[in-house]
Amino acid sequence: MSRFWDFELPTRIQFGRGGLRKIGETVRPLGSSALLVGYREQAALTEIYRRATVSLEKAGVAVSHFGIDPEPGAESIEAGAAAANECGIDVIVALGGGSAIDAAKGIAALARSGGNLWQYTVGAAGAASVTAALPIVAVPTTAGTGSEVSPVAVFTFHGVGSHPDLPLKGTISSPFLYPRIAVVDPDLSVGSPPQLTARCGADALGHAIEARISRRADPISSTLACRAVALIYRNLRRAVDDPSDPAPREHLALAATLAGAAFSAAGVGVNHALAHALGAVLGTPHGEAVGVGTPIHLRFNAERCLGEYAELADCCGIQGSTEEARASHFVDEMSGLLRSVGLPDKLDAPPDAPGDLIERLVANAIESSAVVLPFNPRKVDRESLAVLFREILRTH
Secondary structure, eight states, X not given: OOSSOOOXXXXXXXXXXXXXXXXXXXHGGGOSEEEEEEESSOGGGHHHHHHHHHHHHHTTOEEEEEEEOSSOBHHHHHHHHHHHHHTTOSEEEEEESHHHHHHHHHHHHHHHHOSOGGGGBTTSTTOOOOOOOOOEEEEESSSSOOGGGOSEEEEEESSXXXXXXXXXXXXXXXXXXXXXXXXXXXXXXXXXXXXXXXXXXXXXXXXXXXXXXXXTOOHHHXXXXXXXXXXXXXHHHHHHHOTTOHHHHHHHHHHHHHHHHHHHHHOOOHHHXXXXXXXXXXXXXXXXXXXXXXXXXXXXXXXXXXXXXXXXXXXXXXXOSSHHHHHHHHHHHHHHHHHHTTOOSSEEOOTTOOTTHHHHHHHHHHHHHTTTGGGSSSOOOHHHHHHHHHHHEEOO
């Protein structure tokens, strides 16, 4: 534990089943006109968007809509900010998974701070700070990213970095991006497809584990992270096996929010660097990439994290006669959990992959995650990243 630490969570959290019904009265004190940011292809969320719109309008909030694609490009965020300004929007309401909430954060920032997303991206040359943003109300429909309580947002950029021919995941971070209010309604994820539930759970599990073993971990973030890991360990398989059961959804929604608060303070590590590169270069869904990388990064960091792994095992009720045994069993149990919900243990490299694929992935991971890599408990360099990517990828 560091000698000095700092923890902040300015987001007000409204947690409970049926919380969406009160979204209108929640938003109204923040303004009389809202931009509802959701997915362009609404699919199973159509009724949820309708209910949110009705509640907002009933409370006297004029509603405009802006649709995004999953993992939206930076260009669409700039279009959303322009729409917010044209409509005289007072508050941004994000309704969806992590992509929708991150998009809302980007729109809120550009609507008030101006410019484009790249100029605020962490690690970009001459990066500026977000100086203002519209207030955000985040309503997650999945239990994964924890973006509803974090000050960060991740976007896909094109034509930037040392390999402009490849997409690059970039992060903006600012205290202004904390949502004012998070409405966490576990009912919104009931019925989610098993594959989506598994991927979101893996993302939240990655956040929690990486936050607990981070060099920046503090007593509060560690407590939140341990609780999140235990909740996911006990409930993810139940939610995947029975999508209609609301009981595990409540635990997973809480876990994702706790993990979001934990990593907001402590940061993430090498596993998310790997996942960002796999998503950008190969198009791997983020939660799947995190799930594949979790056992691999746990083994990579094991020599530095014996006590932390044993503590996480204790939180989960994983037994062992010694600290070493509990730590080892924790790694095995996490790997078994992720496999049991249908996530793969390796990813297939494309048959037409270039000969320098590993080098491209390494460069992409460093550029997208240079700020967080030092938080990893074991030193990460180009050579170790290459080894980890080779463990993840199954070549033909």
